[in-house]
Amino acid sequence: MIFYYSGCGNSAWAAKALAEKLDERLVFIPKADSRYDINDDEAVGFVFPVYSWAPPELVIRFVKRLILSHSPKYVYMVCTCGDEAGLTDKLFAKALKRKGWTLNAAYSIQMPETYINLPGFKLDTHEGALAKQDAAKARMERIAADLKARHNASDVVAGSMSWLKSVVVKWLFYKVLITDRSFRVKESCVGCGICAKNCPVGNIKIENGRPQWQHHCVGCMSCYHRCPQNAIHWGKQTEGKGQYFYKVEN
16 A cells, blocks of 8 residues: 655656556545555555655654554655655654554655745756656666565665754744745636646635635645646746646556
């Protein structure tokens, strides 16, 4: 069983590719129940993006409420990130430990950038994004082989100043930057509803032909990246920075 969360498609691609290679069932975390039955020897995986060098709070909250029919014998995580994952695996292992579970394997996969809400943060070039996707496909083959063999592994690119990024910067990130009150909509909006349809947590409603945010945003930026008119922006920070999402075929 693989539990996954994704906003802009990178982790959705990773989860679906992994499920296909391992013949596992997939559960989308924002729509997941609290209790699941697992087989005696069934592996349990978690796939998610890195937010501010840490697991998304949405994922940690899900782990806290998740009840399995018995303790899993093999647990793994695969996180997607633009470059570095910081202490993501350590923080996730800590959340699992509170449940009495052990993180047996952890991997990071570098994928195209999606977060552009701060000065200096920008998307990869088109060529750079394609190169990352190709490298990710090759890396996924190796990860799937490891997981199929139930290897114990820690293959996460932490990067420099991990504690500062994953603890201090993360705290500031959630305190200041996880808000939907900075979103604005340009006149070019046609009220198509694609933003609402693709918001992973159902945070957008279309009212009078315009998106209205419901104030439980998780900061994934799916609404910005998927808008066909590029009419949604987060303050002035996203102006002129382009859009990206990984279109995952069902």
